Amino acid sequence: MKDAQYSVLRKEQFDGFISRLSKLQRVVAPVARGYNNYSFEEVSSGNGISLKYIPTILPPKKYFMPQRETLLEFDTGRGLNSEAVVECEKMTIFGIHTCDLAGIQCLNMVFTERPRDYNYLMHKRKINIIGLECNEYCDEYASCALVNASTPSGGYDLFFTDLGDRFIVHINTQIGENIIESTKFFESAGKSDLEDLTELRAGKRTLFTKEVPVEPRYIPELFDRSYNSKVWDELGERCLACGNCTLVCPTCYCFDIKDEMDLGLKSGRRNRIWDSCQLESFARVAGGENFRKERSLRQKHRYYRKFRYPVEKFSRFFCTGCGRCSRTCMAGIKLKDTLNLLIEEFEETVSTLMEGNY
Amino acid sequence: MKRPKIAFFDFACCEGCQLQVANIGEPLLEILERIDVVEFREVMSEKWDGPLDVAIVEGSITNQHALDRIKQIRERAAVLVAYGSCATIGGVNGIKNSFDLEDIRRYVYHADYRLFPTAKTRAIHQAVPVDYSVNGCPVNIPEFVDVLKAILLGLPYEVPDYAVCVECKLNENVCMYDRGVTCLGPVTRAGCNSWCINNGNICYGCRGLVSNPNTKGAQEVLRKYRIPEDLLLKKMEMYNMCRELDKNEQT
Numbered sequence: 001m002k003d004a005q006y007s008v009l010r011k012e013q014f015d016g017f018i019s020r021l022s023k024l025q026r027v028v029a030p031v032a033r034g035y036n037n038y039s040f041e042e043v044s045s046g047n048g049i050s051l052k053y054i055p056t057i058l059p060p061k062k063y064f065m066p067q068r069e070t071l072l073e074f075d076t077g078r079g080l081n082s083e084a085v086v087e088c089e090k091m092t093i094f095g096i097h098t099c100d101l102a103g104i105q106c107l108n109m110v111f112t113e114r115p116r117d118y119n120y121l122m123h124k125r126k127i128n129i130i131g132l133e134c135n136e137y138c139d140e141y142a143s144c145a146l147v148n149a150s151t152p153s154g155g156y157d158l159f160f161t162d163l164g165d166r167f168i169v170h171i172n173t174q175i176g177e178n179i180i181e182s183t184k185f186f187e188s189a190g191k192s193d194l195e196d197l198t199e200l201r202a203g204k205r206t207l208f209t210k211e212v213p214v215e216p217r218y219i220p221e222l223f224d225r226s227y228n229s230k231v232w233d234e235l236g237e238r239c240l241a242c243g244n245c246t247l248v249c250p251t252c253y254c255f256d257i258k259d260e261m262d263l264g265l266k267s268g269r270r271n272r273i274w275d276s277c278q279l280e281s282f283a284r285v286a287g288g289e290n291f292r293k294e295r296s297l298r299q300k301h302r303y304y305r306k307f308r309y310p311v312e313k314f315s316r317f318f319c320t321g322c323g324r325c326s327r328t329c330m331a332g333i334k335l336k337d338t339l340n341l342l343i344e345e346f347e348e349t350v351s352t353l354m355e356g357n358y
Numbered sequence: 359m360k361r362p363k364i365a366f367f368d369f370a371c372c373e374g375c376q377l378q379v380a381n382i383g384e385p386l387l388e389i390l391e392r393i394d395v396v397e398f399r400e401v402m403s404e405k406w407d408g409p410l411d412v413a414i415v416e417g418s419i420t421n422q423h424a425l426d427r428i429k430q431i432r433e434r435a436a437v438l439v440a441y442g443s444c445a446t447i448g449g450v451n452g453i454k455n456s457f458d459l460e461d462i463r464r465y466v467y468h469a470d471y472r473l474f475p476t477a478k479t480r481a482i483h484q485a486v487p488v489d490y491s492v493n494g495c496p497v498n499i500p501e502f503v504d505v506l507k508a509i510l511l512g513l514p515y516e517v518p519d520y521a522v523c524v525e526c527k528l529n530e531n532v533c534m535y536d537r538g539v540t541c542l543g544p545v546t547r548a549g550c551n552s553w554c555i556n557n558g559n560i561c562y563g564c565r566g567l568v569s570n571p572n573t574k575g576a577q578e579v580l581r582k583y584r585i586p587e588d589l590l591l592k593k594m595e596m597y598n599m600c601r602e603l604d605k606n607e608q609t
Contacts, residue, residue, distance in 0.1 A: 037532040057530045067528040238575045241568075242523035242544050261507050263388050274528060279520040280570060295572065328527075330535065330544055330579045 006189035006197075009160075009167045013185040015046035018094065020183045025128075026091040028063065030056055040093065049095060051162065054138040055322045059100050059250035060093050061107060064123045065274075071119060071257070072270035085269075086119050092128040092179070099142070099322035101131050101156055102149040103250025109314050110253055119272075128175050131159040135200060136207060141323030143211040143336055149320045150208040151201065163196050211321075212339045219317070222342055223308040225349075227300075231341045236296025238331040243276035245325035245333070246302060251310075251318040252276070277301055303338065362411035362510070365397035366441075367431055369417030369424050370451045370479070375442030375496045376400045376416055382499055389503070392510060410435040412509060418444040418451040418600070419480040432486040437509055440482040441502075443495035447566040448481040448600025450495075455479055455599045481600050490515055495564035495597065498550045518548040519569050522561050526552035534560050540585050542593060545571045564597050 009017060021027050022044045030053040031041040038053040040060055058067075074082040096104075111120035131152055134144075144150040152159050157176035160167045168189055171177055180186045214222060246252040256275040261268035275282060278298050283291040292298045306319040319335070326334040366376055380401050382389070396406035413435035419425055432438055443449035454462055455478050463471045482488050490509060492502050508515040518524075522543035526533075529552050534541035542563035543555065554561055580587055 033532050035532055035536045037536060039530050057532070058527070062530075237572075238578055240521070240544050240572050240575050240579065241570075242521040244523055244527055247524065247527040260504075261511065263385075263392055263503070263507065265392075265507065265510055276520075276524065279524065281519055328533070330523075330582075331575050332578075332582055 005171050006194060007169045007171060007180055007186040008189045008193050009169055009186050011165055011167070014167070017183050017185040018043060018046035018049065020185070021092060021094075021179065024182060026089060027094055028060075028091060029094040033057070040095075043094075051095070051132070053095075055097065055099065055142075055324050055327070057328075058248060059103055059322070059324065060096055061103060061250055061253070063091065063093060063127055064104065064107060065111075065120055065253060065255075066123075068271055068273045069119060070269045070271050073267070074270065075267040077266040084118070086122040088123045088126045090126045090128075092130060094130045095132040095160075096129055096156065097132060097134055097138075097322070098152050099144050099149045099320040100250050101129070101152065101154075102147070102320040103322070104129070105155045106251040106310070106314070106316070106318050106320070107253060108155075109316075128179065129156045129158075130176075130179075131156040133159065133161040133200075135162060135204070139323065139327075141326040141334065141336070142321055143319070143323065143339075144321030145208040146210045146212050146214075146216060147317045147319050147321045148216070151204065161197055161200065163193065163200070166193070168193050168197050212336055212343070214339065214343050216317075219307050219339075220311045222346055223304060225346055226342045229342060229345055231338060231345060232296045232300040234341075235299040235333055235338065236294055238333055239278070239295040239299050240331055241278050241280060241295050241298065242330060243278045244328040244330070246276040246278050247274060248324040248328050249306075250320055250322055250324070251306070254282075277305070299333070361392060361394040363396045363406070363409075364393045364412040364414060365395070365406055365410050365435075366399070366414045366416070367397075368399065369415070369428065369444070370420040371417030371442065371444040371449070373400055373416060375444075375492075375494075378496045378499055378502070385503070389506065393506070408434075412437045412439060414439045414441045415445050415482055416441045418448050419477075419482065419485045420451060420454070421475055421477050423475075425477070425485055428482065428485050437489045438482070438486065439490040439492060439505065439509070440488045441492050442497050443493065443564045443566075443597055445482045446488075446491045446493045447598060448479050448484075448603075449564070449597055451479040452481075452597070452599030452601075453595065455602065456595065478603070479600055480603060484600065484603050491517055493517055493547065493565040494550055494553075495562075498553055500551070501549055517565075520548055521568055522546045522548045522550065522552050522555070522565075524548050525550070526555050528552075529556055531555050535583055540583075540590065540593065542590075544579070545576060545594070562596060563594055567594070567598055567601065 018027060027043055028040045029043045029049040030038045031048055032050045033039055038050055038056045040056050043049055070085045072082055073085050111117040157173045158179060159170040171180060254275045254277060255272045257270060257272050259268055259270050292301060307317055310316060310318040413431050415438060419428055440446045444451055459476055463474060463476050467474045490505050492505050505515045525548045526543055531552060539560055541560040543561040545567050546561050546563045547565045547568050550565060580590060
């Protein structure tokens with residue numbers, strides 16, 4: 001660790017820092033909504049921010065790819081005039097946990113693939129990211145260690161770690177440097193600050209251990225062997241197909257496109273709105289054919305989209321271990337349980353084969 | 359384009375959905391430039407006996423007289439819109455179907471009950487073919503305007519067939535079940551933009567149930583949250599009793 005890359009913010013300066021920053025640009029941060037729910041909301045001071053929070057209802061992807069967004073405005077009055085639209089403003093998101101930083105990294109890969117998604121990229125260019133370390137687990141639903149997202153690995157401008165009476169702040173980009181300089185509340189980090197950080201990280205290595213008994217590198221194979229598993233049928237029997245699991249997922253990005261006409265029926269807008277593979281209508285096509293009519297197939301698809309297909313395409317899992325899908329599921333479908341069931345089933349098959357009882 | 363002739367009619371209902379039109383406010387002026395309202399009992403005195411481009415019908419069919427009348431309206435109208443919960447799913451009027459018709463008639467009209475013939479409550483589509491539906495109690499104005507635009511463009515309008523939870527999540531509301539309150543969002547058709555929950559209320563299921571609810575899964579959920587099944591069924595019955603008639607037709 002090089003000292004120059006680190007600064008320190010005293011806790012008593014935190015409120016001042018956020019207030020100052022919010023005068024320069026829009027700042028959003030995790031805010032308590034009651035009943036142990038949190039969401040990223042606009043703030044103007046540090047007091048309203050929940051520094052200890054479990055993952056927000058929606059991940060910060062809502063700022064990179066809003067729930068509803070206009071892509072195009074058109075006018076068919078004289079010929080066909082259409083104009084691409086991006087509605088975005090400069091902002092800083094404060095307090096993104098490492099799981100959600102991983103989520104943004106996943107979306108970056110998806111949307112920079114050609115053809116590029118310029119709306120996403122324009123939002124991304126305007127958003128500054130300040131990460132916040134989890135010193136301990138948020139709750140039992142998290143599985144961030146399994147997917148190697150419990151400690152920071154880039155994807156931010158600044159990264160805050162709580163050291164009790166102060167934050168130690170990693171400066172990762174020029175934008176981060178600018179934030180430090182323009183707000184003027186930071187001190188340079190000393191040797192003891194860096195030692196405390198090293199100690200905290202060492203402690204985290206024993207605290208955060210892979211939450212499911214499988215070597216991550218074997219997960220793709222596990223899924224290859226589980227395509228016809230009865231686990232998917234069990235999930236299908238319980239799933240209400242409400243779509244909650246995908247809508248709160250930091251790496252789900254499926255959307256629908258809908259044209260909205262003005263009352264004059266000449267001009268209008270082309271909007272995109274979040275969609276979900278869990279909804280019955282998602283895979284229905286012209287003629288009424290539905291490629292994933294069964295809930296079990298849709299749940300299976302969700303898991304393969306996190307643990308198998310993106311490994312092929314992007315060489316990483318698209319599960320960040322945030323635990324939102326498990327937390328929000330009315331039917332109690334929990335990601336860790338599903339993985340455990342797949343592992344158990346796989347081990348049973350192996351032992352049966354070994355005993356020659358097939 | 360010629361302004362289509364549109365009339366509003368009502369059957370058994372509170373006429374609150376029609377009142378929603380009067381409540382649109384300023385955008386109503388622009389809407390009225392596009393349509394020619396020829397009959398609308400709640401806001402104007404004029405009547406219209408001729409053919410109609412669009413009949414917007416609020417209320418449910420609850421007796422023979424209503425059945426005759428809706429058939430006549432259907433014959434006169436090129437497009438028929440079921441408007442509001444009473445029209446689209448039977449709504450609260452459907453509660454009548456839980457009782458013996460003779461008993462319920464006596465209960466309501468006492469000694470003179472024979473003067474008031476009645477029949478099982480029906481949603482409009484259970485009496486005559488319907489072209490468009492605007493669900494809700496009351497209807498959600500943005501959705502009504504969307505349906506109106508679809509009619510003017512000659513396009514179909516699909517009422518979403520997924521749970522209110524979808525829109526509720528997009529609006530990032532704290533889940534009612536997290537608050538310890540029973541909400542019908544998980545089994546109710548979306549399209550209202552989770553209007554009630556956005557404003558701190560629960561979903562009462564006024565838009566009808568999704569067409570393929572996971573009944574077994576829902577029972578598991580009730581057990582998980584320790585909600586008596588009877589309580590939830592009663593909540594569903596408030597708006598959804600006429601669903602039984604659809605089921606009977608299918609079998």
